[in-house]
Amino acid sequence: MIGGICYWIFNMSIVASLTGLVVMLIRKIRFIPHRVSVFLWVIPFIRMCFPFGMNSPYSLMTLISRLTTRTVTVWQASQDVSFSVTNSIMAADSYYPITYKVNILEKIFEVAGFIWIVVALAILIALLLLYISTIRAVREPKSGKDGVFFSDKVDGPAVYGIIRPRIILPSSLEASDIRYIFAHERTHIRRGDNLWRLLGFLAAAVHWFNPLSWVFLKVFLGDLELACDEQAVAGFSEDERKGYAKALLECVSGRNVFVSAFGGAKVRTRIENLLSYKRMTVFSAVGFIALVLAIIYTLLTNAG
16 A cells, blocks of 8 residues: 555656746746746645646657657546556556556565655654744744734744735834835745645655755745735836845844744845846736746647
8 A cells, every 4th residue: 555655756756846847947038038937836835745647748758758758548538638647657557556567666665655754744743843842932922013013932924824925124224214124024924835835845855865855845945035025016116126036135134944034045146146137028927927827738748
């Protein structure tokens, strides 16, 4: 049982790595705004969490299947619509249940499955304890205006919590920066970024054995900040964007994985992105959305 689960987790991780590397390349295209390209990270996330995909002749997997991988059909609704799982390891003769080509592979995957689940549970427990300690550290902040709180226990402004997120600022924060911090942190709350951060860590914990999953997580968290910056300054003038960038330099980042902090996350890159910010027209927004949807379709579907 656990060996079969491990077999498909490994397959999912291989496909997620491939799609994640493609996303890494696409996000380097300068004319695509980060507030649009950040949605591409949903592709490796889904690949990490769900083994099934709809078959399509226009899938990237269709091209790759000619060289190394194959798909195993699990449900065929009609001649044109079918769903499959991508099988990159190709170490089994049959799949329901899995029958391996060599008997020793069954023992290998059983042992690997036991190690995988032990380490994954250990990481999840560590994340849970870290989350609890984070919430406890800021459990009793001093109430301020507009739903904002102050605390001596934080070293930088950030949004804490997922279900009922709160903006918590250090007590020593200068009043001149608060406007820009509010704009940033409230954008994080509207976007639900703390939830996305948590989901990213959970996916990386399940695929802990794959070093690329941690690389993707790091880049994804940075992209969340870049996307939040772009959305926060969408209505700002050039001088206001410069003030926002100045506030970034003056704020120290919170060092916790569960909070969306104002500073940190490659501040230099964020400032360069802010100073080169360009507003999207309706036409360009529609074009970017169409491009992202096409990329998502190509990378999420299986060989057909």
